[in-house]
């Protein structure tokens with residue numbers, strides 16, 4: 001690592017639907033924070049996730065509140081309303097532009113699961129995105145890093161260099177599974193923070 005790299009201010013961004021947020025998200029973000037020396041990680045729940053049109057998604061305010069509850073115990077983590085406050089689809093390119101205004105000195109690292117990054121070529125303005133921020137792809141059960149790497153090899157060199165692959169402890173946890181468990185009356189304990197579990201139960205989320 002040269003002196004320039006050492007001086008860089010690094011900001012992590014974890015975007016997601018977070019319906020609900022769970023330990024898979026938190027473990028990926030903490031792994032990236034530690035291995036890349038990120039100053040902090042901002043969790044940004046999508047107001048309207050661009051690739052989930054027509055899906056039934058909980059209210060943005062509920063997803064934002066659950067995100068706040070989940071990050072409260074980590075002083076390096078915070079939650080942002082940037083996307084829930086912005087009308088229209090929550091395109092990452094718009095969020096990164098907004099963050100660059102707020103943090104002009106920082107290099108931004110956008111943390112995603114390998115599954116989300118496999119779709120990167122379909123994201124709005126992906127070429128610009130891969131130029132102005134770095135992506136961190138975390139392993140996720142069912143998505144082999146080798147599969148991702150061979151897909152990324154198809155990208156031109158200048159775009160590829162801003163994608164980092166990261167091994168995190170494989171947690172077979174998904175929001176889809178948690179919602180289904182609630183619907184079926186099965187336990188969700190230990191899959192997500194207790195405060196989030198309590199919120200889900202108190203607000204009767206995912207019952208239907």
Ligand SMILES: Nc1ncnc2c1ncn2[C@@H]1O[C@H](COP(=O)(O)OP(=O)(O)OP(=O)(O)O)[C@@H](O)[C@H]1O
Nearest residue numbers: 016017018024028112113116140171173174175176
């Ligand atoms: N268990 C996990 N391990 C690593 N990354 C994860 C995990 N679960 C989700 N992610 C990543 O976190 C980001 C936000 O995910 P999202 O909020 O869509 O959660 P999800 O569990 O994939 O939800 P759903 O099941 O509703 O699609 C995505 O980049 C996704 O790949």
Ligand SMILES: O=C(O)c1ccc[n+]([C@@H]2O[C@H](COP(=O)([O-])O)[C@@H](O)[C@H]2O)c1
Nearest residue numbers: 015016017046049050051091092123124
């Ligand atoms: O900008 C895009 O075109 C785009 C397309 C798909 C997903 N994203 C972002 O990727 C993150 C993970 O998405 P999801 O649907 O897995 O929760 C979330 O922040 C989304 O806004 C962004």
